[in-house]
Amino acid sequence: MTAQTQSNQLAPQVVVIGSGVGGGTVALKLARAGLRVLMLERGEALPNEPELNDAEAVFVQNRYRTQEQWQDDTGRRYRPGQYYFLGGHTKFYGTAMFRFRESDFAETRHEDAASPAWPVSYAELEPHYAEAEALFGVRGQAGVDPTEPPRQAGYDHAPVPHAPVIKRMAERLEAAGLHPFHMPAAVDFGPGGSCRLCGTCDAFGCRFGAKGDAETRIIRQLQTMPNVEIRTGVEVRRLIPDAQGQRIIAVEVHGNGRLERIEAPHFVLSAGAVNSALILLRSATEACPGGLANRSGVVGRYLMNHHLTGLMGVLPFETNDTAFPKTLSLNDFYHGLPGDAMARGNIQMLGNIKGPMIRATYPMTPKPLANWLGRHSVDWLVMSEDPPLVENGVRLLPDGTPEVTWHPADLKAHDRFVSHARKLLRQIGFPLVLRHSFGIDAPSHQCGTVRMGDDPATSALNSMCRAHDHPNLSVVDAGCFPSSAAVNPALTVAAQGLRVGAYLSRTLAAQAAA
Template sequence: MVSAPSNVADVLVIGSGPSGGVVSHTLAARGLRVVCLEQGDWVNPTDYPVNHLEWELLIQKQWAHDPNVRKLPADYPVDVSESDMWPVMYNAVGGSSLFFGAEWPRLLPSDFRVRSLDGVGDDWPITYADLAPCYDEMDAFIGVSGLGGDPAYPEGLDYPLPPHPLGKVGRRAAAGMNALGWHWWPGTNAIPTQRFKELSQCARWGTCEWGCPESSKASSDVAFWPHALRSGATLVTGARVRQILTGKDGRAEGALWIDREGVEHRQPAHSVVICANGIGTPRLLLLSASAQHPDGLANSSGLVGKNLMLHPNCSVTGFYDEDLESWRGPAGQLIHSMEFYDTNPEHDFVRGAKMHALPTPGPLSAIEVHRPLPYDELWGPAIHKVVRSHAGGILWAANSEDLPDDANRVTLSPGLTDGNGIPAPKVQYRISENTRKILKFAVDRMEEIHAASGARETFPVELWVDQPGHLLGTARMGDDPATSVVDSYGRAHDVDNLFIADGSIFVTSGSANPTCTITALALRVARNIADTACNQKVAL
């Protein structure tokens, strides 16, 4: 009898973002041998662009949100030749959470029952109540800052830390909402208002989406990985996974990965958890086709890669005569609104949008916002006024709910490859007529808010093609193997020791920022793996 390799992991986790961090910590703390493969590296907070005066220039290339622009060694390209939007992604310890704004709203109860309530999409196999304990535990573990009692949510929701100051921007935005009689609430953020575990107290830099130099934001590298490593998890960086390995019985046996020198390695494992985001996860499943899984791993339903949802984002930036100290964070949301979140029969669309008010990041952003102006109103002597206007800016933005559509999907590019010759993902995505109506409606409402708040000029953007980076739905959960990829605990219907714990398993998108829900789902998946670990052993 051949003995199993000595480096066999109980659980192999692929990806170190929020879901990978939660899974790795939870399982290592339960005594399982966890190995996590991350194709990026650690990023030192002192390296973030916002440590430099020229940070607004650095984020245009070296620190761009788009991997096709950034082109770092850890990146892989994305074929967006047939997409209305392109993904925001970053490969590093912590994944794209290094770039997220740490807005931390939960999905609403209605989001889990869209088919029942509105006759579109599909219902989740779980409810808000099923996930609420995991939401609560994640909030407590991270140290989320917020104010309890938001009437948009069920009674009893509260947060471990008090909310951030509204600041002049938040107060001015709230005044406009009050004048209109619309719902608003102090923003809930995964950014502590006082020191919490590994996280520093927020210093209000206002540059959250380009890395927090204070380590105040709950990106996965700070919020989860110190705890995962202390619990015994192993993290391998610079590890580009080529394929999930399967045996003759079709079960997962580990993964093949390539290091920065191009050397291929085999990591055996009794179970595998994929946490590579809504684009990276279906790419890897499709790359892992085999004799037992000819259409891609876990793809007997044909749904791997389908139903991609991206939360198309729109905004209206308003400028005010008052100095609002618009550089102060968090950014992060200062206030949010669920006024137009759910379906309203008076609208010509179903579902809706979540809106949020943020500070504006810097003087160069003020120039970019003003580009629609005639030349003489932007350049020459006028530029001084434009740059000074930054101090009085308020950015209202909205995530629009993206309904699942089979035609919106991730496949393998026929011609584009990464640095190791592995096919890149191809994103085929078109914004639906329903979503375009939501975007137009949200822009009109945000114009009203600015008018009610006293803005002297506004600049709408009906679609941010590279925002907000919410990659959802491409390996959906469900009870029926014919209409879903995984069950309600993230276990693949086709492969009983393969799990998915990232945004891929969303059934519908809601319009709330998804990371809060992703971490809650990851906790639920990880606990189920630990509870059933004795059933996962494979012969290696």
């Protein structure tokens, strides 16, 4: 078991499980309020090594992907695209930091299903969105995106400028009557910044501390605080409730070859949507036979992951040498195509697709062809909301293997949106547009498995992410989402984490003073 920063002189007041965006933001608020915080992270710090920028190492060798096995409901086992490091999945994310739209918090009809309303409104989250943008160093431009929700102020930092190829695409989209805007990105770019435009950002680790990830922007602050202890290399197995199944009294962790029990007055679970649900299910007792926080039976259900399709716009006679392409996004179709309201979503840039990334997915592709496509393409991501279905979820098999079931609704509507996007790309200058669909094997936008709501009969958590069944347990990651919206989830997790952290700080400080 590895301990980082100073050990607390006294027992922790709060144990935070997970060091990603959710756990990090909550812990930062609690620590700033003077509470004693113990953070537990199953991974170690990501090593700063040349392989972080090597597509062959990252995608072909899967050097940083977990070794654990998951299973789908057909019995197929696979290594999921999970990354367990200090800072969570943000160590490999693409820096996208979108606010959800106002409409995303309301009940939304889809072609095959519906997304429920959230128990928290955009207006309640807005100040926390602003705080999260400042905390993560988000760069963007307000007032251009036609679907942008109300803001009290603009971004603190100007957007990352378009490279020449991307600028030309933006101009052509504008000429087509659309409203492309600078994608909000958490990257330390510009004069005095640490970004070196190395060309490997999205889905790679950053060797220069330029990516606005949870470790760089939060954990490093926590490591300087005497009231915070961070332990890495420890995996939380289960939470232990009292005999009545009401209060959580301890957490059981495995590290360095042994089990340890850690007690505290309050617990914050932020292990990611899949793993948070698994921990709650694994914590079943006689008093809580369905697992913790699961009187409603929703824990592990309603898994969402977005409909994600990559489009490779090929430029046969031009090499794309853009180092940081994730500067452009389009939301003109967020609320539907003309005449087709159900086909909708967000379009944004992908990081540069490189030859080894193509060969990792399509092994039969000749290496020269894969490398040529990587050099001659501009890569886009088409994203639609994945509505929640009760049958989609995660559970534990008898041998302890996680089984993930995901048969998403609204695929036909998403396909119509993708077809429209392909036509649009041909219109702005790409003679060939290839497509690839991303599935649950790479659950980078996983959410919904421990949903919040006002009714304890249909939700696990209240609007402050406190378990309806356990007054001293909070679950703060994308698992709390009632719906997935159609933009990246990281900023909304951070905003909710800051909101919950502020609330817990007030509540726990008052309890300690009483």
